[in-house]
Amino acid sequence: xxxxxxxxxxxxxxxxxxxxxxxxxxxxxxxxxxxxxxxxxxxxxxxxxxxxxxxxxxxxxxxxxxxxxxxxxxxxxxxxxxxxxxxxxxxxxxxxxxxxxxxxxxxxxxxxxxxxxxxxxxxxxxxxxxxxxxxxxxxxxxxxxxxxxxxxxxxxxxxxxxxxxxxxxxxxxxxxxxxxxxxxxxxxxxxxxxxxxxxxxxxxxxxxxxxxxxxxxxxxxxxxxxxxxxxxxxxxxxxxxxxxxxxxxxxxxxxxxxxxxxxxxxxxxxxxxxxxxxxxxxxxxxxxxxxxxxxxxxxxxxxxxxxxxxxxxxxxxxxxxxxxxxxxxxxxxxxxxxxxxxxxxxxxxxxxxxxxxxxxxxxxxxxxxxxxxxxxxxxxxxxxxxxxxxxxxxxxxxxxxxxxxxxxxx
Numbered sequence: 001x002x003x004x005x006x007x008x009x010x011x012x013x014x015x016x017x018x019x020x021x022x023x024x025x026x027x028x029x030x031x032x033x034x035x036x037x038x039x040x041x042x043x044x045x046x047x048x049x050x051x052x053x054x055x056x057x058x059x060x061x062x063x064x065x066x067x068x069x070x071x072x073x074x075x076x077x078x079x080x081x082x083x084x085x086x087x088x089x090x091x092x093x094x095x096x097x098x099x100x101x102x103x104x105x106x107x108x109x110x111x112x113x114x115x116x117x118x119x120x121x122x123x124x125x126x127x128x129x130x131x132x133x134x135x136x137x138x139x140x141x142x143x144x145x146x147x148x149x150x151x152x153x154x155x156x157x158x159x160x161x162x163x164x165x166x167x168x169x170x171x172x173x174x175x176x177x178x179x180x181x182x183x184x185x186x187x188x189x190x191x192x193x194x195x196x197x198x199x200x201x202x203x204x205x206x207x208x209x210x211x212x213x214x215x216x217x218x219x220x221x222x223x224x225x226x227x228x229x230x231x232x233x234x235x236x237x238x239x240x241x242x243x244x245x246x247x248x249x250x251x252x253x254x255x256x257x258x259x260x261x262x263x264x265x266x267x268x269x270x271x272x273x274x275x276x277x278x279x280x281x282x283x284x285x286x287x288x289x290x291x292x293x294x295x296x297x298x299x300x301x302x303x304x305x306x307x308x309x310x311x312x313x314x315x316x317x318x319x320x321x322x323x324x325x326x327x328x329x330x331x332x333x334x335x336x337x338x339x340x341x342x343x344x345x346x347x348x349x350x351x352x353x354x355x356x357x358x359x360x361x362x363x364x365x366x367x368x369x370x371x372x373x374x375x376x377x378x379x380x381x382x383x384x385x386x387x388x389x390x391x392x393x394x395x396x397x398x399x400x401x402x403x404x405x406x407x408x409x410x
Contacts, residue, residue, distance in 0.1 A: 001118065002084045003054065003072055004047030008109040009080070011042070021080055027113050029078060037061055038071060045075075047084035079116035086119015090126035100197035104153050111330070124330050129155040131223040131329050136160050138188035140314040141257050141321070142228035143174035146188060148322040151195040154329065159188040161230075168306050169230075171314065224325055225253040228318075232259040232307040233298040240278035240361075247271045247363055252328065254336065256321035258309045261345040263317035265324060266336035267355050272364045274338035275355040279365065282358040313345060 005011070009022040018032035019039060044057055051072075058068035075081040087094075094101055101108075104125060111121035131154050135146040138161035150157045161184045169175050169184065179187035225246055229235055235257030246253045246269075254268045255277070269276045284291045320341065324334040335341070340353045357365035 001086065002047050002050055003045050003075075003118065004082045004084050005042055005045045005075065006080055006082050006112045008112050013039070029080070031074070031078065031080070037063060038067065041068070041071070045072075045081070047082070076118055081118050082112055082121065083118035087121075087123035087126060088119075090129070091119065091122040094122065094126040094129070097198060100153075103151075103197040107152055114330075114332070125153055128153040128326075128329060132156040132158070132221055133224045133226065133325065133329070134158045134160065134222050135188075135226045135228060137228035137230055137257070138175065138184045139169055139228070139230035139257075140171045140174060140309050140311065141318045142226070142230070143169070143188045143191055144171060144315060144318040145226060145228060145256070145322050145325075147173055147191050147195040148318065149325060150192040151197065152322070152326055153197060154326075157192045159185060159192060161185045161188065168309075171311060173315070174318075222251050223329060225251055226321065226325060227253060227255050228257050228321070230257075230307075232257070232309075233295075233301070235259040235264055237284075237295045237298065238277040238280065240276065240281050243269070243277050247276060254321065254325055254328075255340075256317060258307075258314050258317055260308050261310065261313070263313050263320075263343045264340055265317060265321045265342075266340040267338050268324060268328060268334060268336040269363075270337060273368060275357045275365055276361065276363045278361040278363055279358040280340075280355050282360050283355065286358075310345060313343070316343070316348075 005021075009027065012020050014020050014030060014032075016036075017034055018030055019034055019042070020028060020030050022028035041058060041061060041063065044054060049057070051069075054072075055068050059065075072081065108121055108125050111124055115121040115124055133146075133149055133154055133156070135142050135149075135157065136159075138146070138159050142159065142161070146157050146159045163184050165175050165179045165182050165184050165187050167180060170177050170180070175184070175187050175191060179190070227234075227238065227243075229238075235255075236259040238255050243253060250271045252268065252270050254266065256265045258264070267275060267280070281291075281295075324336045327334040335352065338355055338357075340355060341350055342353060343350045357363070357368070359366045
């Protein structure tokens with residue numbers, strides 16, 4: 001092990017005996033009491049020294065016997081310590097891809113903030129390279145989202161869509177202007193390859209994926225499917241029947257897109273565990289008897305038109321959806337599971353709308369979700385509001401800390 005204090009967290013002294021790691025309330029924590037000599041020793045934890053050499057350095061600095069190991073244990077327990085040689089074989093392979101790793105340095109630093117174990121961040125970043133994601137839709141949201149996932153290190157991002165690139169499909173980070181009139185699917189896949197660290201060559205589809213496609217089924221090897229339709233009706237009222245193969249194969253899938261002046265992220269559907277598009281449809285029909293009639297009219301729309309899709313809103317939605325997708329691929333449980341996040345122009349305030357498993361839906365999530373309804377059933381609620389911690393909630397390093405809770409009063 002070559003220990004390193006996580007460099008993503010800025011360090012400062014609150015007083016002569018207390019060190020603060022990090023600036024923001026979401027990740028900052030304090031460590032104390034700490035004497036001056038031990039504080040100076042922190043500068044040696046930069047990943048260039050192994051444990052024997054660090055113990056020798058501690059003796060030269062007149063630190064008491066065992067204090068170096070005790071400090072390292074305390075830092076590791078608090079999630080403040082990284083290991084520059086940890087992460088396993090996949091991480092070792094990524095270290096050898098120097099150019100790709102340099103591109104991903106900011107992503108790696110971010111992962112250290114949410115990955116407590118030393119070396120775990122690089123291990124998770126390397127694991128992204130083995131993930132397979134499919135994005136259905138290559139409009140302003142889907143094409144950009146696919147490129148972001150590829151640029152963040154996801155190993156295989158496949159985009160599916162029909163038709164050819166139109167002028168209104170072009171967007172920064174998504175489909176470029178020089179792709180006009182190309183097949184939309186091919187142009188999006190080219191954008192994904194350009195965004196990938198190391199610029200991998202065009203890869204042939206796997207034998208399993210090709211066989212699944214020829215059989216008209218979904219590839220069971222997909223880690224996640226993201227449904228980002230260009231059709232605004234499909235964003236607002238996702239078709240439950242289109243997702244039946246995903247539910248049958250147990251493939252997690254995430255809905256996102258822009259409808260009129262509203263951006264949508266979610267729900268993330270974990271088949272059999274969280275609510276799905278069918279649950280959403282059933283719930284809306286329960287609360288609004290006119291809902292099925294309206295959906296039928298919207299889907300039978302006559303003339304082809306260019307839907308409202310504000311560029312800045314689409315970019316924001318693609319970014320949030322990509323962040324939720326990456327959190328899921330990295331092993332976390334994003335807040336979009338069983339929930340739709342919505343943001344509308346011009347206020348741009350995000351709201352969450354819980355979607356409860358519906359007993360009339362055949363997805364099976366209702367059995368697991370019995371007894372989990374709350375008083376906010378079906379109503380929008382804001383949960384992105386800032387929560388201020390009280391001084392009593394100041395947390396010292398070493399205390400068990402669930403992700404997303406306040407870690408220090410700053």
